[in-house]
Amino acid sequence: MANNQQQKTVKVQLVRSPIGTKESHRATVRGLGLRKLNSTSELEDTPAVRGMINKVDYLVKVL
Template sequence: MTTQQTVKIQLVRSPIGTKESHRATVRGLGLRKLNSTSELQDTPAVRGMINKISYLIKVL
């Protein structure tokens, strides 16, 4: 069994007032409230989502 790389992200800005697709991306990454964190597998799809909303999150 191989070990998967993970990436940990934290929501640092409110998605209120952003595009609907950006709010959906925040929810898709498992982030709810400000300062909530989520640890996800480091895949190209997740990297793309992170790049899309990079102005709202911080990668830990």
């Protein structure tokens, strides 16, 4: 039972400033829970989150 309750997670870090990027990309960065430069966020590994990371892949690093 314990194995079913383990969630796969992915850790992302904001490595470039979203200043000067499209508004939708800035909103995506905020949606990932990233505020300041080098801030990290640990998120559930779902297709939606993977899509968000893929959209702003030039701003973030997956740890």
